[in-house]
Amino acid sequence: MTRGAKRAAAWLTALAVAGFMVAPAFAERLVVSLSTHRVTIAANFVGEDLVLFGTIEPDPAGQQLRSIYDLVVTVAGPKKDFRTRRKERVLGIWVNVDAREFVRVPSYLAVLSNRPAKEIAGPDVARRLQLGLDNYILTQRIGPDFADTVRDDPFRTAFIKLEQEHGMYYEKPTSVTYLTPTVFRATIPLPSNAPIGTYNVDVKLLGGGELLTRTTTALEITKVGIEQFVADAARDYGFFYGLATAFLALLTGWFASVVFRRD
Template identity: 30%
Template structure:
């Protein structure tokens, strides 16, 4: 049977192609920014030591570009240690609930210069707008700021929070790229990568693309088993430790 395309007249083919080109071209003209990732999946295996994610995109008009990578929300518990009778002990504990487990920003300029305070507040951009503030029922004033600063220091030191550590590079007038580093202890889960096109501190367009960080292979199976069958996993670990110790004891006796 002759394919439908070959059965069309030259005029019909031309009309069809013009319609397709118009359909493809028109939406792109209305989009101020286009983005994509080098990979939408980061696979964590036994030898995982960190990874880099390449983001690339284009803008169709002058302006600034801001990229925000946000990991799944998690709870964090902080401890304050003090010397009591010469011994360091935990004297206070604070729990931060449902805050990003990973947060990184890259921009074509300092965050405070390319995004207005209103834009940052409305879109949850920056450490001051991602839910790190403690309720007054837990802590207030200077005490609350001390807990928040301690949490930020720990997350920054671990590499799970990165502020303007990545550079956005333009490849010509419209194309740009940037890289984000994921540490070896990067949390697993679903991430969102939001890219904003700004002008005079205001967002004129934005795109969000997903990123998944997941354990695969034997490590994933062990991780799932440990979390879903905690009792059996604990017993199995104790048995392995006892057997290993007994075999080591036999080896030394023979030696």
């Protein structure tokens, strides 16, 4: 290699190194916390709103942060099996003509974000990251197979609509708000009929339509007082619980017949 070629190669190397040194480096991490990690349900429980607080911090410290971020918070309750039925009028009577079983899907599902999912990422990324109710995987039993059908499948649409009417499925694209460019909060609504169990809270940070980082936390919903006693008795002593329930029903009927008896 000639001296001129060596000098040119040295200049190119120096420029590349300088360009790398001045190029902005983005690296983020999330720090989140819930207003409470344990919700107790008693006889007077009418629902509750939890608050998720979080910050976006550089990782490692000192790195540059972006100017715009998107956040998607997904709260999934205990998983259960559900069956959705389709009815039709046959000879003037509404009857079940078809059904679809949803296998191990969340009994409660809330998707909170700072803007609609379709504006945060493209359809492929949104589907892969399950951004929004339309993209959340709801496994169905279709004959001998298990799959998640297209999002406009009538059974899937009907199931989500019913759960939304009951307050168990919830989506709000403006529920994540920024207190500062790097500090945010989100309100998680829990209905009065929220299932007991462990809820997983998944927080995704996106920028430029791509996932940057994510973190998870959890909360627990439990019953206390007489509600917990009844639930434990029904679960652990099912036979005796059934006998006690039948006896109480008979006793109530007899007492009502005495009180309202016409002589």
